[in-house]
Amino acid sequence: MSDIWIVVLVVGAFTMVFKAAGPVFLGRRRLHAKAQSVVALVAPVMLTALVVTQAVGGDEEIVVDARIPGVVAAGIAIWRGAPIVVAMVAAALVTALVRVAL
């Protein structure tokens, strides 16, 4: 089996079990409060880390290129309350334009 299929199937299996955890395994029992506050931080932490790897990540190096103005444009759009789609289009457009200009 190729590496890709291993990733697809293993991640898929984990995700399905995670989603079913409440309704199937735990019923109405609750997580410990401390565990809950750790779990609550997983999403913001992982997502911001992904912003960084996606914006400046290279092959084991930090690459500063046309992606930065794109991400900045998206950041402004998001902070002004624009929908996700608008932010993505803004990022793509600005990055593509900067690439054409350089």
Add this chain to the structure above:
Amino acid sequence: MLEQLLDRARDAVAVERVGVLVTCDDEELAGLEPSSLTLVVVDVARLARRDVVGPEADLVVVSPPVSGSVTSDGRPTPRVRDGVRAALPLVLGPILFGLSYGVLAEEAGMSAVAAVVMSATTFAGSAQFAAASVLEDGGTVLAAVVSAVLLNVRYIGQSIAAASIFPGSRPRRFVESQMIVDESWALSGRSGRFEWPILVGAGLLLYTSTAIGSVVGSVLGDPNDLGLDAAFAALFLALARPYLRERKAVAAALIAVAITLVLIPLAPAGVPLVAASAACLLGLKR
């Protein structure tokens, strides 16, 4: 209760109204079901003369027109199609998301079939991206799996929060719980308590549109010419934004940024993401 009243050696009791709580459709969960209750009130006074209500069988009246159509607070019980409708304004998101995921997956060397299977099983947006983006950067299988799995750990929390609204057998709950995704979960709780039809309806629509987007995306070409690589970063930023209202989340996110920036030049792709998750331990602090 009626029986208790009648046991006390009386000839008759006066009963004005009989209320019956009907849980949705599951005997197994009766008593465990805090939501989707239907209140059936039978006005006995209309059925018999007020002063002569005896312990007759006609006290128990089945009330077909009421059952299942109104919640205890008087709102109509939402249906699955209400969930679909609630998620309609969001549908462009998953389509575009699926599209860009498909493109990234193709870049990462995933076949269209693998991309769609991942959309169908992992159906969780950012984790699909995380896995594909680690693979695209040449990261290891382990790094791809760990970063994607960590990203989805949040679903344990969401799943537990909505646990009690899922009716039926274990296998059925397993299947339907797969419709939990950030948006459907958030929508289903908008009335202040989780509603199963909204979650499932919204989940179904988002699920289908993500899958369709992935198919289309994975047969498209190089994303970078179009600036789509920056669009992925924009997407993560937009998904992160709602979480960044609390100080603790912002602090944890900043620590994660620092860890990621330090590790990108030092460690193989994927490792910075996994290491960044250490910032979650900030949750242990008060």
